[in-house]
Amino acid sequence: MEKISLPKELAIKMVKGSGKRVIALFADPNCHYCQQFEQNLEDVNDITVYVFPYNILSVDSVYLSHAIWCSADPAQAWEGWMLRREQPGRVPAGCLFPNEKILELGAELQVRATPTIYFADGSRVEGSISARRVEEKLASIQSG
Numbered sequence: 834m835e836k837i838s839l840p841k842e843l844a845i846k847m848v849k850g851s852g853k854r855v856i857a858l859f860a861d862p863n864c865h866y867c868q869q870f871e872q873n874l875e876d877v878n879d880i881t882v883y884v885f886p887y888n889i890l891s892v893d894s895v896y897l898s899h900a901i902w903c904s905a906d907p908a909q910a911w912e913g914w915m916l917r918r919e920q921p922g923r924v925p926a927g928c929l930f931p932n933e934k935i936l937e938l939g940a941e942l943q944v945r946a947t948p949t950i951y952f953a954d955g956s957r958v959e960g961s962i963s964a965r966r967v968e969e970k971l972a973s974i975q976s977g
Contacts, residue, residue: 903928
């Protein structure tokens with residue numbers, strides 16, 4: 834599988850534990866399966882997740898992602914919304930969110946569903962997967 838390089842400046846970086854294992858996640862904040870996957874990630878340690886807010890479900894998704902992106906702690910705001918439905922604050926005046934760039938990136942990568950998960954070896958999975966499957970995939974990459 835060919836590795837890909839993603840523009841991390843377009844992502845919300847979430848680190849758990851050592852963060853030594855890395856995935857990228859295209860997710861819509863209103864996507865039930867994305868929320869389910871985020872819940873599953875609670876059982877995965879030592880991981881860095883680069884979340885690309887991929888707003889394809891509704892205009893409300895764009896608003897939520899913009900508010901999360903512009904919050905004081907975007908990672909905490911994303912987790913708060915996805916896991917506990919905590920509303921992010923208002924968007925501060927002048928804070929820009931790169932929605933169009935993220936949509937263009939997703940189109941270029943042919944992301945057609947959320948969640949879409951990219952692993953360090955370049956492989957990807959569409960849809961929510963269990964913590965066990967994430968762990969198995971991460972272990973196979975480390976041993977490979």
